[in-house]
Amino acid sequence: DIVMTQSPDSLAVSLGERATINCKSSQSVLYKSNNKNYLAWYQQKPGQPPKLLIYWASIRESGVPDRFSGSGSGTDFTLTISSLQAEDVAVYYCHQQLTIPYTFGQGTNLEI
Amino acid sequence: QVQLQESGPGLVKPSETLSLTCSISGGSISSNYWTWIRQPPGKRLEWIGYMSPSGGTQYSPSLKSRVTISMGTSRTQFSLKVTSVTAADTAVYYCARISSIGGYNPALDLWGQGTLVTVS
Numbered sequence: 001d002i003v004m005t006q007s008p009d010s011l012a013v014s015l016g017e018r019a020t021i022n023c024k025s026s027q028s029v030l031y032k033s034n035n036k037n038y039l040a041w042y043q044q045k046p047g048q049p050p051k052l053l054i055y056w057a058s059i060r061e062s063g064v065p066d067r068f069s070g071s072g073s074g075t076d077f078t079l080t081i082s083s084l085q086a087e088d089v090a091v092y093y094c095h096q097q098l099t100i101p102y103t104f105g106q107g108t109n110l111e112i
Numbered sequence: 113q114v115q116l117q118e119s120g121p122g123l124v125k126p127s128e129t130l131s132l133t134c135s136i137s138g139g140s141i142s143s144n145y146w147t148w149i150r151q152p153p154g155k156r157l158e159w160i161g162y163m164s165p166s167g168g169t170q171y172s173p174s175l176k177s178r179v180t181i182s183m184g185t186s187r188t189q190f191s192l193k194v195t196s197v198t199a200a201d202t203a204v205y206y207c208a209r210i211s212s213i214g215g216y217n218p219a220l221d222l223w224g225q226g227t228l229v230t231v232s
Contacts, residue, residue, distance in 0.1 A: 031216075040219035049206055049223035050157070056218050093157060097210075097219060101172040102159040 002027045002096050006105035012112065019081040021108045023094035028074045031098055038098035041070055041079045044107075045090045053092075054079065086112060114139035116207050116224035124201075124231050130194040133184055134207030134224060140187045141165055145210035145217055148181060148192045150203035151226075158203075162210060163190055197231045204228050 003026040013019040029038045037057035042050035052061045054070035057077055067082045081088055089112060094105040120132035134146070147162040161171035163181045171179050180193045194201055204226040211221035 034216055036216070036218065038218055042220075049208075049226050050220070051223070052211075052219050052221050055211065055221075059218075061219075061221065095157075095219070097217065100170055101174070104157040104159070106156045 001101055002029065002099055002103050004094055004096055004103050004105040006092075006094055006108050008108060009106065010109045010111070013081075013084045013110065015086065015112060016083050019084050019088070019110055021079045021092050021094075021110070023072075023077045023079070023105050025075045025077075025096055027099070029096045029098045030074055037073050037077070038096055039070075039072070039077050040095045040097060041068075042093045042095060043088075043090045044093065050093060081110075084110075084112070114209070114222060116209065116222060118205060118207050118224045118227040120227060120229070122228060122230060124197055124229060126198055126231055127196055130192070130197050130201060130229055130231070132192045132205055132207075132227065132229070134190050134192075135184075136188045136190075141183060141190060142187060144212055146181075146190050147208050147210055147220065149206045149208055149220070149223075150201075151206070152200070152203040160192065160194075199231050202229065202231045 005024045007022045039057045041054040044050045058070045069080050071078050091107045093107050115137045117135045124130045148160040151157050161181050163169050178195045206226045207224045208220040209222040210217045211219050
């Protein structure tokens with residue numbers, strides 16, 4: 001299985017400041033057929049299902065604010081929130097959908 | 113707008129079978145792959161398996177011997193069965209849609225609200 005490891009487990013950032021969450025996969029999640037990294041980021045607020053933010057490592061899902069951005073390739077990826085808003089308080093998960101079984105990171109709890 | 117809703121018993125006895133249904137409103141099974149994910153209390157999300165528009169399936173190897181994902185009684189439902197459950201199967205169960213972009217399937221772009229199933 002591809003193991004997804006996020007860092008840090010928990011993060012506190014001031015409003016308006018930058019938040020950075022890292023995700024490392026135990027194997028490359030680059031699909032050579034289309035040269036895309038099958039790495040997605042989700043946001044989960046209490047009592048809600050996960051919400052897709054970023055797919056293919058850096059493509060923002062429709063409707064997601066542009067303060068969210070994703071970067072990285074191969075095995076190392078980053079989710080950046082450029083200017084933290086109060087509504088961004090949530091747990092963030094990375095997810096690989098290249099190889100079965102699909103796997104998730106352990107989550108990063110983002111607080112103000 | 114497509115929406116997903118899970119339904120089924122919230123309490124299942126050990127050794128029995130967990131059965132859930134995902135109802136698709138505003139869409140049908142025909143156009144996407146569909147998946148089940150679970151989240152045990154305090155743990156990370158765990159992928160269970162998926163079903164293709166034609167009904168083909170793939171499962172997590174760790175659950176494969178106990179899990180079946182299949183089409184429901186209509187093209188707007190699919191189901192999950194987990195046999196011989198134990199307390200370790202206690203989790204919030206989500207159904208979700210696998211996105212399709214140019215024939216590729218990069219992520220899970222639509223989720224149900226989730227349903228808590230307790231094995232006790």
